Amino acid sequence: MEALRAIRILDTVIDCIRYRFVKRKMDQDDYQKTLLQALRVRSRLGVADDALPPVPEPVRPENLHGSSRLSAGVQVSDGKTAAILTYRPAFTDLTDPDYPESDGIRIVFGETSLRIGPEGEGVQLESFDAIDIMSLSPRDRFFTPLSWAAGIGLEGVPGEARGRLLRISGGAGFAWGGGQYGLSYFMALPRFFAGSGLDDGYSLGGVVRAGWIFRLFEHSKWQAFAEGGGFGAGHQSYAAAAGLEGSVRLGRNWHLGFETMHEERWGQSGFRTQMALHWFH
Template identity: 30%
Template sequence: MNNNISEIKDLNFFFATDGDKNPKSEMFATIEAFFSNEKKDDNSSICRFPARYQWLKDKLNGVDFPKANCIEYNKVFKHVDPQSATLVFPSAHINSPASMFGHTFIRINSSYNSKLLSYAINYAANADKSKENGVVFAIKGLTGGYLGKYSLLPYYDKLKEYRDSEQRDIWEYDLNLTRSETRRMFRHIWELNNIQTNYYFFTQNCSYEMLWLLEVARPSIELRKEFTFQVIPFETVHEAKKAGLIKSMSYRPSKRAKLLKYETLINKKFIEYPILLVDGTMYVKDIMQNKDIPIEQKRYILEASIEYLEYSFSKSKVKKKYYLELFHKLTTNRAKLGLGEKIEIKTPPNPIQSHKAVRTTFGIGSRENNFISYLGIRPAYHDLEDSNYGFLRGTQIEFLNFMFSYSKEKLEVEDATILSIFSLAQRDDFFHNISWRTSIGWDRDYLSTDATFHTSVGAGSSWGNELGFVYMMVDPSFYNTNEKVEASIGGSVGFTIDKYKFMNTKVEATQKKYTNGEEQTLIEATQGFRTSQNRQIMLKYKYKKDEQNFQILFHYYF
């Protein structure tokens, strides 16, 4: 509860009529329910609310509480076998605006050696993203248009969803919760079964609810107080680290990461074979009987084919019967080739080492020989000019980014971005992603010298390697001038160098043509230096007709 007001509004969660805002009344009503003459079976108050029952027994030591025969609860408790907990962070999904922040959920570890046999506690909006327009989903999520619900699912199901189908790397942060604390959290989760809460994309989201659960497990910590306006998934990880909850970390590469590794191992002459095997235009025997393919290459081809087949099945690109038959052929023939070297996938930078979400900026510069000072604030969360260390390459989400300038005793708006999203997904032999970007707000890129309101949406392609990536985009834009709405079509080419932890480079050139017949060239170049995890120095140059702008900016993230 916050100020004695519960964030849960579902009446099924309370015994007292005013239980959502009167904890004392709810406590007495709970005790009365436990001691009532109701039948003490699975439907009893004790079996429905085991966390409250245990808490009251601990606090009222010596009181002889009634007992109940909780068959279903005991069955699930024994099956899940709560021993410890892990905070899991699936990284951003590059082509889904609703998932670009990443996600967090908690894995309940059992006494089994395999973590795949564990269970995951997940919280999400009660919506089918596959059937709803992405923009509608985002708007409803921002305005509380969905109810959120908890679910308890096998961990391997969540891995299939995030790692295999959505191509997201998985980061696992083992927590130092004790067995007793983990079981306290599980009892609370049981109470939330079929209970719905209001879901908000930036505040009461998956990450916020995971913070709640960690506080339930260990009441001495206060994690939510650090967040007022937003709770971004990877910020949950930062906060868990700050609270001393994380004891170890591990990384599970996505299907995409594995296939990209095979791209570097398979000879270019054979790189299309895995795709041909999966789509049926080539047969396994064609690989096995081909004496021109070295045995090591055959191993890589079949292994990549298995990975690509599993990915295709997860995306419903192949039928189950075909998948099972081909999977059997591929694995059987791969076994005939004997043991090969295990592929080693380089672990990318850990998200826990990335910069935090809120950015403040101050700096100096010049425009046409006039000295300028700058001051800016951005609540969320990352752009392509920030250090990419710990972030998914090619992604950008900016929300309410404001930059002001002061020159010649005049305060002006340099930039007022309401929302900006970039998804520059690099194309490769296995994945032919479309890059896209959209932006809405005020900037100084129009023909005039003042900040002008605009909306733009563009699409194109991007290609990359270990050093960085290049991209080409076509962007229609609309500017709302004082007189009318002016449209333009622009073509952009750019590149980003992001290989190095301590620096990043971005250059973009754009040629625009407006409906009034005018043409415009825009050039922007930035060089960033990461001086610490949450500090960056940036040198920036911007050119448009009859105007050049030089900036030295200092970013601090918190």
């Protein structure tokens, strides 16, 4: 067992040396000298008797849902009930149960959400995401990738006025895990808003966000999150939110989505719960 352990350690060391050279963290002289030393030691240990652990098979395309999604659901916000209709041409989000926790990806293009409110409110644009991307890459002792996010769209303002604001967002941070205990992340997310309902017509600031992506049971995927921050340029405001969202796979192209959260923004505070049936095609 000790010899096998030494073989695996040296194989990992050799891979790490090659990786550092490719990433230009070592010059060629140091690379050749260090690699030759490691290979000499490794050659004395022979060949490992046991086979390498099997590589997990990725999700087969024929078992994945379609790329476009149509959703219909019910939202309860501040004691008011409304119907929500959403169409997303592409592609996936962080709580998609078809993908493993290690695939911390959100890739959304052209998602449009309409709110059919109580009598008198009619049909309103709840939100529009022209593009919304978040890439969470888990870090470990050897690899330290940077996670990042970027997006642009329109966002509704809570309350009676229900105005619309242009939103441009981005950010970077770190993620850990991706195994049986889920994927955790921490991000710093600057945000810019513009609209006639804001002082000076704009607001610039940001939030810090922490989240945990996990599975409660097979064929489901959930995210618990919390964020807080503020906006100091233009319209000044405090922002905070915390909640839980998730999806349960009912069939290849049918998912059931759930979201509940409490948020404070633009001087208003409220609690929102939403449930929707998703059809992929």
